[in-house]
Amino acid sequence: MNPSGPGGAGEVILALEGVSRIYGEEVEVRAMDDVSMEIRAGEFVSIVGPSGSGKSTMLGLLGILDLPTHGVIRVRGVDAAGLSDAERSRLRGDAIGFVFQQFHLIPHLTALGNVETALLYRGLSSRQRRGRAMEALEQVGLGARHDHRPVQLSGGEQQRVAIARAITTQPGVVLADEPTGALDSKNAENVLQIFHDLQTPDRAICIVTHDLHVAGSARRKISMLDGHIVADEQLVRS
């Protein structure tokens, strides 16, 4: 059994309890094997490991985009597997924000429209959606570019729009999958700094990466290998 992470300040946002994820029936592939860990509010966590170590599987399970074969995933204490798809989607939208390596912005919407997408179907008026989306864009420094489409933005700007989209719902945790992977070094640094700025006592940041520099900028580093957590260490930042 893998050890759980060191306790941090704040509420447990995400918890894996003895989670395994097995693919295939005739030939089983154990992408994750009996993993237990917690992510608390206020933490800045990096998950590292070589290709095939289970990082992506971990991200999918943490984000309840996937369900475990064995074990329990709790989001703010709620067992995700026991929910219907609609309930799970709602929980995901409320508690978790996502940032992906390829940005995944909707090309025919403006920056503002992309951020507003996260606020749809929540009982907000269009004015309320617009207001909150603008706040998020301004928080990442793109308020003036709100009416630009993704094709009119640089890679770094597109990733900042994606970050704004991730935080506009005030999630308890932001999960980022290789957020600097498609950026040059300067933009990568800018984005990394934005993640650090977004970390608050009420919000955790969790970055999945194979970049050791990015991993080293976190305060807690979880190392994975062959579907197991092999190390879970607190990092001291200078």
Added chain:
Amino acid sequence: MAVSGLTSRKVRTLLIMLGPVLGVAAIVAAIGINESSKGHLKAKLQELGTDLIVVNASAGFGFGQDPVIEAAAVGRVGRLPDVVAVTGTRQMSDIVTVPFAGAEDYYRAFPVPVIATGLDLPSTLEVPLVSGRFLNEFDESSGARVAVIGRDLADEYGYLRGEPRTIELNGLQYGVVGVLDYVLLEPSMDSAVFVTFRIAVDDWGLDAPDPSRLYVRAPVNTRLVAQEIPVVVSLGGPDGANASVPTDLLDAQSQVDESLNNLTKMMGGLALIVGGVGIANVMSISVIQRSSEIGIRRALGHSRGTIAIQFLFEALVVGVLGGIVGAGVGAGVVWGVAEQRGYTMVLSIVGLAGWALVSVGVAVVAGLYPSTKAARLEPLETLRLG
């Protein structure tokens, strides 16, 4: 989201709308043209009357003779119990008609029908005179050279109402005593000259005042009378005439038209179905193209149901727009055909709305598969993690 999804790819949206547009337009046009035609036909039948029988002489005895009905037979037909009116006519040929002598160079001579007729043609056909009078007993008995002309011929010759005019037939002067109104049953009479049988015998070499055609009015048992007439004409000998009810012919023609219209409706229905298949295909491709969008929306907390409803709504919008445009195009076609054929346009608004709704239904059904496919996409498959 659905509207932005459609407007972001306008050409694709227009292309998938084509199916419903063409299908609805074809069906609306078929129904509308049929209804307008029926309306016109109904008016025409009412105008003609369904009690008019036309009798044509069939092949006579001997070669080279134009078939005729002997004059005595006209009387026999008139004495049938249900017959209220009968008039014989005979068209003559090779007569050049000009409005006045010396006008051959100015007016082009054209083959105007010159018809010898009985005296009660207007009452039998129930067609009034526009001006003057028809041929009468005195004209017949005296052999006076008088004529009645059709309305189109009067316009052609610039005939003024009440104006004393003559026309020249092969050099012989005839006084025009009246103008006959339009004859719906026989449009050729609108350009004809009508003379008495007496004049036809005296001036144009007819052997006898035997008509080649009879017009018979029988308000009661019309079809039965039509069956009796050939027997009465031939007195049991070889058939000397054949009788038909023109409105029956028109009715039969309308049945053929109805069959064509049904075929057009079927083709329209087929176009709708094909259009629906097109919608399903193009939207399925769209789901694949937009898989990244679907994945991120799932990650943002949109449920499968929400995703499905969005794509279904896009199909619905296509159906609504396609139905409205198709109904408009179909109505336009009906208007154009009605204008060209002189019909009164008949188009039911309820029918239009109904077919537009059918288009919506087809589009929604077609959208079910792609919307289900979109909802079933797993975000992990589309977001390319790692």
